[in-house]
Amino acid sequence: MKTLDRTVFTQNHLVGISDLSPDEISLILNIADDYAGRMKEHKFKCDVLKGAIILTLFFEDSTRTRVSFEMAAKRLGADVVTMDVRTSSLNKGETFSDTIVTLNAMKPDGIVIRHNEYNAPSYVANRVDCPVINAGDSYREHPTQALLDALTMRQHFGKLDGLSVSIVGDIAHSRVANSNMMLLTKMGAKVKLVAPSVLMPEKTVVPNIPCFDNVKDGLKDADVVMTIRPQKERMQNVMIDDAAYYRDFGMTHEKLAYAKKEAILLDPGPYIRNLQISDAMADDATRFHYTQQVSNGIAVRMAVMDLLIGRK
């Protein structure tokens, strides 16, 4: 029986998986599962956020996360205001802090923020009167991505506890890998990291995670393989050779065969064909559950906004 008891949820913001208890994670996934089912209805819309105005602030590029938050808010009946950061007064010399004070004075009911600075969502959360949701900050955390990944795994396997998940790629620069490591270990899954040594962090956010420099050992017994894009925009003093990366870590059917026979492949996107994933692998929807992840992204963000903003 899936609990929908909202009293277990004590958060005022969602800035990271690090703040969530296993019960809070389960509750978000349970509500999200409900929304995922209801989204199958044509033109599904409800009034959980009716009258609310959600402000989205994206200081970094985004396709799916921004659209997903906006569609989630609208399906819940909210209006969405998107600040165009490129044409904002930050370019005229206003400080970030003053911009936040200004926007807060307009009384949004919720703020969704993506920022390249470490912990920027907490900085904002401490200065505004409404819930703040982290849509990805620096390489630190991307909580709603880990939640949608978890929902996709849970729908497929019926559980998270005991699953074996191998995360392959640029772990060192990945907020997605960090949030996933925290979420999965909190929920009883086993995580392995697989990366070339230059893309493996010196210290992992969760201690004692087994690390591998080759897919043969790293994918052994995996139920889920998650590929992570080489995030060249965040690399300093590191160069990777694309051909060598693809040869050693690019996901193909041959490499996926090192995992369990029924293993599924996930990727947060954007995925880069023939660097991270072969064409044949990317086009194999029986193994690569990417579109399910994207759909679940909306359901998870609806659940998070419902809990934080909808029913106070």
Ligand code: NCD
């Ligand atoms: C990721 C991100 O921006 O952190 N994408 C996403 O939100 N789905 C991963 C990436 O950029 O590689």
